[in-house]
Amino acid sequence: DAGVTQSPTHLIKTRGQHVTLRCSPISGHKSVSWYQQVLGQGPQFIFQYYEKEERGRGNFPDRFSARQFPNYSSELNVNALLLGDSALYLCASSLAPSEELFFGEGSRLTVL
């Protein structure tokens, strides 16, 4: 069975640009969460979606947005990139919002 898949795995952007990160959950999982992990720190919660509805939002600026599609895949969008947005962006899926999280390998974003 395929795990959580994320794309792209690595990308480089410049300040001010926009980025879209994609996530496909494990088959049957209806909840997707996004986390940002800066080097040397623990993951920080950005968003959670369940059944296409936003269920939670972390302390991130409005430049960060996300959505979940009818097939439960998800996109994370970040506008007006800053150097500080450089991080590993992790997607996690679960059967339901309070169930165990299964993480993908992440998308490593570098902003120059």
Place this chain on the structure above:
Amino acid sequence: GQSLEQPSEVTAVEGAIVQINCTYQTSGFYGLSWYQQHDGGAPTFLSYNGLDGLEETGRFSSFLSRSDSYGYLLLQELQMKDSASYFCAVRDQSNQGGKLIFGQGTELSVKP
């Protein structure tokens, strides 16, 4: 504020036992989880404690004391492959969802 404290690094030898402590201060509490992460890859779920006491899963055990806001992960019969970062994470009940608050992580180095 919400915070989780865990040691930044621990070193042990193969075959030994190591304990990684975690203390937390969160507005809501809905269980303590432990995740393992190798070299910035996908965090992998290890253990969950919703109630006080010890949970055992093979070589790994986890303990929780809600009255002390404290838990630990115990790794026995250490192997070289156990070298990784270990994160404790609290599920924030106030969000009524899957939001996890992660600690900064403990880097475990297993020496021959």
